[in-house]
Amino acid sequence: MTDTAPPIDAASAPTSGHSLGIRTRTYLYAALLIVAAVVLVPLVTTALGGFKTLGDLRGNAFGLPQTWMFSNYTDILVSQRYWLQMGNSLLIAGLTVFLVLTLAAMAAFVFAHVKFFGSQHLLNYFLIGLMFPAATAILPLFIRIRDLGLLDTYWGVVLPQAAFGLGMSILLFRNYFRGMPLELFDAAFVDGAGYFRFFWHITLPLSRPIIATVGIISFVGSWNSYILPLILLNSESKYPWPLGIMVYRGEFSTDWQLILAFITLTITPTIIVFFVAQKHIIAGLTAGAVK
């Protein structure tokens, strides 16, 4: 449960293994290539489909476009809606990450270092949030947000999203803080530092890895989220991109080439960031699972 163990490094080079026979090796690669094809073909044909005409798509969904319709993509890229939706997603995710990091780190610090009556129960109270999905209470949540006057605002999405992220984040932070050497605490105590200075000058600077992990988990969760914005936002101008895809699909229902171009453009940032920061992202997304 503590973070003193080495981080899960699922992305690093394989270490085990003996040299394999030629035949085994061939079967191995054949199997891996087939699975890789099943994963990649839908993605690649989606991206290529965005360059086609509808007629081309009908008989030639797999091949290269007969004429490259770059305008499918450029039309979307010069349109306001694409950038607006990306911006909305970024804003909502940014605010969610900020809120989760701040509130969870503070609360976790108390749970890790301050002894007071009922602290264990209070921690368990937060962990209730890990047991059910946000969807279970979606209708009362809608009514609450409406009554607070936050319906159709960014904060109306950010606040519940952050709230549902707190349980896991507090747990991750608290375990990490607890894993820090006690000597640090003693030294600070001898120096006469209070809790606040200890938090700000010692705990936080040493917590970069866990801040990154919690940040990645919250960001990805928010960037991809659909059900909360679906229920809590009304105006299209505030829609994040997963809602935008659904609207776009509703508008251009049979113009698949345009829908494919739109999907490709909306998932491109995710794919780029994934390949650039794969090690951190894989470690971050599996950390929540294993700890």
Add this chain to the structure above:
Amino acid sequence: MSQIAPAPALSVPAATTRARARRSGMRGKWPVIILFLPPALLLFTLFVILPMGEAAWYSFFNWNGYGLPDQWVGWKNYELIFRQSAFRNALVNNGLIIVASICIQIPLALWLATMVTKHIKGALVFRLIFFLPYVLADVAAGMIWRFVYDGEFGLVANIAEFFGQEPPFWLADKNVAFYAVLGVIVWKYFGFHMMLFIAGLQAIDKSVLEAADIDGATGWQKFMKVTLPLLGSTVRLSVFFAVVGSLQLFDMIMPLTGGGPSNSTQTLVTFLYSFGVMRMQVGFGSAVGVVLFVICVTLAFSYKRIFMRND
């Protein structure tokens, strides 16, 4: 759906008394408690705990969400839920998704994990490719597969035509649609389970396997007798995530089928959405939420108690 499923780590071990005693030495603990705890506590109570409690209360009313709930109907909403065939479909589908995860997805993930941890060229590239669907949003994955399955422009239609067959409309066929959805679920999530198994495999002490080598064990024997038993906790974790993922499945279903045709692909959450939210039946929808909550909590506790007590 938030992609990050909750961890099964629900209990927190008590601190060692030594640490506690020392730590309580620092002066002025009340200011930090009063400043650091309430913001998180307030947010969490307001948007997680209270709505759940309100769901339990609203579930006894017939209410459209406006004014105050005043039409008390007792347990009627719950009766209505269990009388709906769409709800039974949803319940069965959620169960089947869990079964499919255990019988197809987890063996596949484990098999791939053993391969990409071998000393071969390109192992890292394969891992990245297999993990890629997991980082995509469910909505995007659902939409991509809506295209793949499309009976006129999609990949399936093209393949059927290549073989001179009539192109099928799988997502519109109530006998087939659910299996098509299952395929997308496996495609989207096997990479995540594979990563869990890779982490599990890397934690296995190599000397155990070398000892088996010396004893002349074959690859299969080593896998069945050494590796698999040592991966027990990872398998249990993987099953846990399959269960949790199934119970909150929503985002991917909406672009694919929206729960149709004829409610054949409903899950508990899509059922809640179609019959509670869309019709603004706050009482009925809340009752569905309560049922979902009870299922989640029961499964989480019993699974943890029965299977994961040693992990």
